[in-house]
Amino acid sequence: MPVYQAPLRDYQFILDEMLHIYQQDALKGFDEIDPDLVDAILQGMADFSTEVMLPLNSVGDLQGCKLVDGKVITPEGFDNAYWQFVDNGWPTLTCDPEYGGQGLPEVVGIFATEIQTATNMAFAMYPGLTHGAYAAIHAHGSDALKQKYLSKLVSGEWTGTMNLTESHAGTDLALLRTKAVPVSEGVFAITGEKIFISSGDHQLTDNIVHLVLARLPDAPEGVKGISLFAVPKVLVNNDGSLGAPNTLYASGLEHKMGIHGNSTCVMVFEGALGELVGEPHQGLRAMFTMMNQARLGVGVQGLGVSEIAYQNALAYAKDRLQSRALSGAKSPEKAADPIL
Structure with missing residues (x-):
């Protein structure tokens, strides 16, 4: 199985030292966060993704979804993992507290999404599309439509x-x-x-x-x-x-x-x-609220997949033995040198 370690130190550097999000308390949602809270959230997302989502990535790829008697069935284990995801409250992170959300800044949710897409992009798309639908209805729907749908979309139900x-x-x-x-x-x-x-x-x-x-x-x-x-x-x-x-x-x-x-x-x-x-x-104007969420999501998907690809390529290059380095043996005690 591939390995993955969420680049949490990179996230800390970007959020604190580049974006200075903990000094943006004039912005909605930013006044309720601090480094300890954000670190705990992203560590929790990293633990869930590597322990639950990553093992299902190859299962999803090999089994795929199936259309049975007019109904679509997801790969084995996806349903249990999804309800663990919901029960842990992950869909609610950046949603409006009026509808059951935690009201955290979207930038925090973006890093959580990167971790999810790195470990299992197919799985992450189910809550990802849901968040986009939530955003469109939240921005453009009538009060009655919001009351009908938003709390269920926010919770992930x-x-x-x-x-x-x-x-x-x-x-x-x-x-x-x-x-x-x-x-x-x-x-x-x-x-x-x-x-x-x-x-x-x-x-x-x-x-x-x-x-x-x-x-x-x-x-x-x-x-x-x-x-x-x-x-x-x-x-x-x-x-x-x-x-x-x-x-x-x-x-x-x-x-x-x-x-x-x-x-x-x-x-x-x-x-x-x-x-x-x-x-x-x-x-089209209303749908573009969702489309712009999706565009951000696709960019984050590319980043997440490239991160896990790099980590596994690096691990392979350190482990794979073949021939000797041109500058001389790097691991003389072994039959050959790592290709790194």
Whole structure:
């Protein structure tokens, strides 16, 4: 199994000596942190990731997700690890305390995310997408929508996704065809197909909140006619309890070179009921709140994966024996020198 040691000293240097986050007490959330607290949080994340997430990385890659009888099943051990993650409170770190979050600065969460993605990027994408959905609803949703979804997304009891891409359009969202038709006050029927939906379906949680881009009947052409909708896998009753399954499903799993432990799905919406997030025809603006979270996440993923790759390449170079160093034997007591 690969080795990993979270670069905690690097984090301490960046946070304290470069960013001076402990002197930024005028900023929301920064007035409640100190070096001991942040060090304890990141050490705890490092312990959890190396002990629980890292051993599942190869399991996820080898087993992958499976579509069984119309339902997606994650690799062995992912469900237990996910609920340990939730029970330890990790999804709540940087979320609004009004909805059960800890209110810590996002910069602290970024380092925690790097540790997660270094040890198991496929696993980390489930809470990662959820945090993006939380951010979009928190910034653009109505009070009623926030009350319905945010506490469950913050706690990790439910997960979230973003549904943008369609097979004929790729990244050209001006061409999307998914439709939203009003059915009652504030409720719309969403019909269409989306592809490459990370964490699109799974058995980890009882509900998944899909953020879906679609067009209203009176929508203008192009990106100025796109609206955003919160479409749950399972409908939510007025008292917050779960109701009937919504009319949406994963019709297939995308084939990928890696991150097989994350369920990247083709999602089909057949008149699925959803609610507007933000204003009509302003969906792209609302979705970009989530997209910008995802962009930060992808950058951190690259950093995390490169860190663990470096650490294991270095360990291998110190251990692998082959030939002698050109400047003379470095380990004369051995049959050859380490390739380092």
